[in-house]
Amino acid sequence: MLLPDHSYVKVDSLEDCLERLRENGEKAMIVAGGTDVIFNMRLKLFDPEVVVSLRGLEELEKVEEIADGGLRIGAGARLADLAENPIINSRYPAFADSIRAVASTHIRNMATLGGNICLQTRCAYTNNSEQWREGLKTCYKTDGNICHVLKSSTKCHAINNADTPLALIVLGAVLTIQNTDGSRDVPIAEFYSEDGMDNTMLKPDEVVTFITIPEVTDRTTFLKIAPRAGMDFSIAAVAARCDGSGADVSKVTIVLGSLSTHPIVLDKPARIVSEKGLTDDAIAEAVEQVREELGELTNLFSRTVYKKRMANVIVKRALVALREM
Numbered sequence: 001m002l003l004p005d006h007s008y009v010k011v012d013s014l015e016d017c018l019e020r021l022r023e024n025g026e027k028a029m030i031v032a033g034g035t036d037v038i039f040n041m042r043l044k045l046f047d048p049e050v051v052v053s054l055r056g057l058e059e060l061e062k063v064e065e066i067a068d069g070g071l072r073i074g075a076g077a078r079l080a081d082l083a084e085n086p087i088i089n090s091r092y093p094a095f096a097d098s099i100r101a102v103a104s105t106h107i108r109n110m111a112t113l114g115g116n117i118c119l120q121t122r123c124a125y126t127n128n129s130e131q132w133r134e135g136l137k138t139c140y141k142t143d144g145n146i147c148h149v150l151k152s153s154t155k156c157h158a159i160n161n162a163d164t165p166l167a168l169i170v171l172g173a174v175l176t177i178q179n180t181d182g183s184r185d186v187p188i189a190e191f192y193s194e195d196g197m198d199n200t201m202l203k204p205d206e207v208v209t210f211i212t213i214p215e216v217t218d219r220t221t222f223l224k225i226a227p228r229a230g231m232d233f234s235i236a237a238v239a240a241r242c243d244g245s246g247a248d249v250s251k252v253t254i255v256l257g258s259l260s261t262h263p264i265v266l267d268k269p270a271r272i273v274s275e276k277g278l279t280d281d282a283i284a285e286a287v288e289q290v291r292e293e294l295g296e297l298t299n300l301f302s303r304t305v306y307k308k309r310m311a312n313v314i315v316k317r318a319l320v321a322l323r324e325m
């Protein structure tokens with residue numbers, strides 16, 4: 001499958017990159033590792049006139065410890081490097097696990113953290129060749145006005161399948177977003193929206209430049225369910241965090257991914273175990289509440305009933321894993 005015609009812009013600095021994005025607006029698309037962008041361009045799902053590459057911008061590849069004990073990671077840092085980073089492995093094990101959960105070693109050698117955070121939503125109907133899609137009416141994601149997954153819906157239900165954002169949400173990470181007008185810091189928990197088509201708060205001229213993770217001493221875990229490890233996107237994934245020790249906790253955070261258009265931060269299940277501790281009974285009660293908060297799940301990529309069951313299973317496993325740490 002050939003790439004559609006486009007011009008490729010290799011920039012020398014972040015300023016140059018931001019200027020190119022400002023000049024080209026909606027016509028431009030950022031490429032970082034390209035593991036998603038290039039593939040989707042070949043499928044003619046993305047058709048940017050200008051591709052602006054972040055490759056080689058050293059300022060976006062650094063990992064630096066910051067004064068208050070946290071870590072500042074450039075969005076262009078490669079996942080393979082981050083997976084080997086000793087600070088990430090010792091201080092943020094759930095984040096390290098989420099990085100290693102992304103695709104295969106080959107893909108992680110190219111893929112960047114920024115690209116994973118900004119990964120566009122996926123759908124079995126759109127992430128297919130142009131020829132395959134021609135057999136269907138265009139949908140919200142391909143300039144039409146229907147969702148093939150949920151025909152009665154007025155919005156797109158493509159799924160956010162990225163793994164690292166779940167761990168970054170439980171860690172309280174903050175994204176730095178820049179354009180030529182300046183920069184703003186946004187907690188990653190507020191970055192995603194419920195619209196499968198326009199899934200993040202990024203504007204066309206904006207770049208995620210840095211990810212800042214505060215110091216975290218709590219217990220954390222990341223788990224993923226996928227048909228084949230090292231190859232497939234998650235069917236369901238979870239990141240969870242708690243303070244205290246053993247079953248004794250006062251604050252638990254649970255984030256589910258790959259089930260919907262956005263990561264889902266569970267409220268009631270987290271409150272139950274925060275108040276009652278990580279006992280078998282409280283975990284069972286919390287798990288019972290999970291499906292109430294999943295929202296409108298679809299049959300996309302796997303059956304809804306299976307997804308609901310997997311969500312329960314993976315939350316239970318995560319809470320037990322936290323207790324045993």
Ligand SMILES: Cc1cc2nc3c(=O)[nH]c(=O)nc-3n(C[C@H](O)[C@H](O)[C@H](O)COP(=O)(O)OP(=O)(O)OC[C@H]3O[C@@H](n4cnc5c(N)ncnc54)[C@H](O)[C@@H]3O)c2cc1C
Nearest residue numbers: 032033034035036037103111112114115116118162163208
């Ligand atoms: C076979 C296969 C399996 C995969 N499995 C997984 C998986 O299990 N889990 C998973 O999470 N992903 C998976 N992926 C998807 C993808 O490889 C990863 O998400 C990867 O981390 C994307 O990073 P990248 O640097 O290659 O992004 P790119 O492809 O370069 O970009 C992805 C998106 O992010 C935007 N972007 C990139 N960087 C920035 C930035 N700094 N600021 C603003 N926008 C930006 C791009 O414009 C594009 O929309 C898989 C891909 C393949 C081909």
